[in-house]
Amino acid sequence: MPELPEVEVSRLGISPHAEGQIVTRIEVRQPKLRWPVPETIKNIEGQTITAIERRAKYLLLHTPVGYAIVHLGMSGSLRVLPNATAPEKHDHVDLHLASGKLIRYNDPRRFGAWLWQEAGSDHPALAKLGPEPLTDDFNVEYLLEKANGKRTVLKSFIMDNAVVVGVGNIYANESLFTSRIHPKRPAGKLTREEAEKLVAVIKSVLTTAIKQGGTTLKDFTQTDGKPGYFAQELQVYGKEGKPCPVCGEELEGVKIGQRATVFCPNCQI
Structure with missing residues (x-):
């Protein structure tokens, strides 16, 4: 998708x-x-x-x-x-x-x-869309304010377009892994330090993905193949049962909001 x-x-x-x-x-x-x-x-x-x-x-x-x-x-x-x-x-x-x-x-x-x-x-x-993740409107103060008191798990929270737009399933998985945050952690339990890390990582992951996709722009004027899709170097998404790229622990998979979620039980707390 x-x-x-x-x-x-x-x-x-x-x-x-x-x-x-x-x-x-x-x-x-x-x-x-x-x-x-x-x-x-x-x-x-x-x-x-x-x-x-x-x-x-x-x-x-x-x-x-x-x-x-x-x-x-x-x-x-x-x-x-x-x-x-x-x-x-x-x-x-x-x-x-x-x-x-x-x-x-x-x-x-x-x-x-x-x-x-x-x-x-x-x-x-x-009408009801949240801020763009790559703008200054998506920042630590904003994220902490939106998360305050929320019991919603973080994976679902950052995928909510009313909170921030465009953090789809793949990038939510990757961002939480890189931030070392468990996807089932309640959003209201997010610390300032973790929020700083998560905001920075979301921006970095999306920016890198866009840059990688930019290498396929020539495909928009070709008559075959799919345009704009890039070879993603994913750390955890789609890799349930494989070793964690950081610690070697087996990656676990669960469903959160009917979406496939993969995480490391050792690295992500």
Whole structure:
């Protein structure tokens, strides 16, 4: 499932081809995605894409009259292709540009979304999101304030988009391991020292993932393969039963909030 780094790499991949371009046509072959694609998405036709922004795992394609909201869901991807490229199975939306290129949205599981919001207002999907993890708004004081008195386990707490956006399952596992914090620890038990470590590690892990993904940006203009996904060097995620890379203890796996969680019972307390 695309997480924040993959979505940010997607933004970086399509932005040079789309920003400043006029949308000549939007072609919706499958309107039944996670939510129905609204008819108002046609408002983007004839408009210039002034900027492409990422908010949490949403991509916002801004124009003078409003913005398209794109979510990749569990299996979605974006490609930059020549306008004449024939669609294949699961190619659900094409954004045709005056440059002769198109932005193509492919989504086998159809859990993604294409929405529209008029200029000057926020879409409900964006209304209750917490701060971006790579900004100064996500800091130690903020994290301690949000965690104060909370019984929610830390793994679920840092994955809550109302607390901080974009810390998906993979990066929550990796960040807690690097911080040496047990994923089942109640958020309210987080110490200042641990909060300082966790904030720094979350920022570092996500930044590194984005940089690694940047090496695949050329894939956005190729006609095969998946764009924006990088070879991740993970320490614990997906490695249940294997030795801990720090102490050698066998890594344990549990379900927290129905999500796979791997941790070291010796290193993480």
